Amino acid sequence: MPEWSIPNQEVDWSSVSHAYGPATEIPSLLRSVRSGSQQVRQRAYQELAGLVVDQGSRFEASAAVAPYLIQLVADPGAPDRFAACQVLAAIAVGDDSSWLSDPVHPAHLRSEANRRALMSRDELEEEHRAWIAAAPNEEERSARARRAEWGDVEADRDEERWTIQAYDAVRAGVPVYVAALAAPEAAVRLYAAYLLAWFPEDGETIIPAMTRLIREERDPIVVSTACVAAGLVGAPGDEALIEALSARRGSPNRGESWSAVLGLSRVITRPDRSLVRDLYSCLLEATGPVPHWPFLDGDMSAMAAFSIRDLGPELARDRVEVLVERVVNASESTDVFLLLTAMLDAAFPAGPVPDGAGFDELAAEQQMALLALLESNLLQAGPMVPMLLGRYNLPQTEPKLQAWCGR
Structure with a gap:
């Protein structure tokens, strides 16, 4: 395998920071993920993920790393492309439970980051005081004030900027991840589908390939992942997607069937009683983590809870x-x-x-x-x-x- 090199002139890694300081070790880790040793690759991916994402937070280096990992996913001959997809997903959304529990609107994050980039420290502090005062009750007002004691408005602004920059850097690879849905390795298809779940702005690009995967895939975990991902990025009323998901709903594999229900609940304009019943079956009967199902560490019941929360009144x-x-x-x-x-x-x-x-x-x-x-x-x-x-x-x-x- 030819050696893969990082062009040093593209990123001055000493000038950008990860979770623990200057990102000077990043080039070595990016070379190691191409190593011929699986043990070396695994350790490099673990270290890389821990540096660019820490407890859901992203940093300057997070966005800078993304293009190198996208390049790896795009290379059919690269080893462990699924692991690159895993790290890219973490860079994009941090912790998927936070993303799902408090739904994120990337366009709003982008707009806010651009607006706040032009504000002085005094303006940021004035806006923060107004946010505290606008709390709906005294308890929430006190909680906001306590959080303010430990925070810094400029550091918070930096983190907001790094978060959306990291997301957009990963989003740039959407066409690569769509192509990876047809990879010969099931693990690559699985984690490419999971990664695509977080880019609803690109639904028109993603959904045709995801629908095809749902129709044709034989691996139940890949299908299950694609069903949920399609629900998160698909447009309500998409007849082709609804047809593909409905076919999987009849699967004898409960995880596959429930995943189809989770997807359908988001793309059917008005779910019927039987779909609501199946959602609650998933909530109440999916009692343990599903191995290799990537959402929420395999907690299908928790995913059902989020889907139920999002049902209309x-x-x-x-x-x-x-x-x-x-x-x-x-x-x-x-x-x-x-x-x-x-x-x-x-x-x-x-x-x-x-x-x-x-x-x-x-x-x-x-x-x-x-x-x-x-x-x-x-x-x-x-x-x-x-x-x-x-x-x-x-x-x-x-x-x-x-x-x-x-x-």
Whole structure:
């Protein structure tokens, strides 16, 4: 294998920083990921990832590294291209759980980084004080003020800039990752699909190839990854994608079927009752991490929770009725706390019942949820149940709840 060299004139690595200081060791690591030794390559990728992404944060060096890794993914003869995709995904989004729990809009990040780049320190501090004062309540205001004590407005601005620069540097390789969906190695196809999940602005480029992969792929983990990725970048109402996902929904492999459901929930304009039911099956029954499924470290249940959160308010009644069915038919193996949390979250999306409110003032689906709870035996399922009821400002014992509900 010919030696791969880093052109030193392209990046002055001593002038850019990673998590621990000047990035002078980066060229050596980039050479090592082309080593003939798998052990050397693996160690180099681990060290490289730890330097350019630390607890989700990106740095100056993060964007600078991306073109070299894109070049590696583009080379069919390069070893461990899947590992390059893994590191590129980390550079792009940091921690996927943070990206999914607080949905990111890259165009907004770009606009804000450009706007704040022109601001002086005094202007940044004035804006930060206004942000603290605009908190919706005193508790949040105090929390923002405490965070401000440990932060620095200019350092925060730098991190915001590095974050979007890193994202855009990885995004530049989208055509390369699309081509990698046809790679002969399943691991490359898998992590190329995962990497493409984070670039919705390029959906028109990504989705035709992703749809083809969903139709033709034989490896269930690759298919499962592609189904979820397509849901994250696909446009609602895409008939070809919906058809491909629907075909995979019927798979006897539960992980593959649930992944298709996760994808469909985001691209079907109005999911029907059966799709809502399948989403909750994934939430409540995908009890352990799925090996090699890259989203959220294999936690398919958590991915279902994010998908359910993003359903429209018009599905509130469907959600509650599906969960009422489960509450009424709960078995000894049911995770009671998870099930009741899901049902009460669906029934009370605005949070706790106001002080002094009566049962008759509740919406029909809220009444339905509480009556189903009373008809079940789940109120006796342990000390976590009263705590959960208290979270919604509901009576915490069965006699009090019965009286409040007029039973």
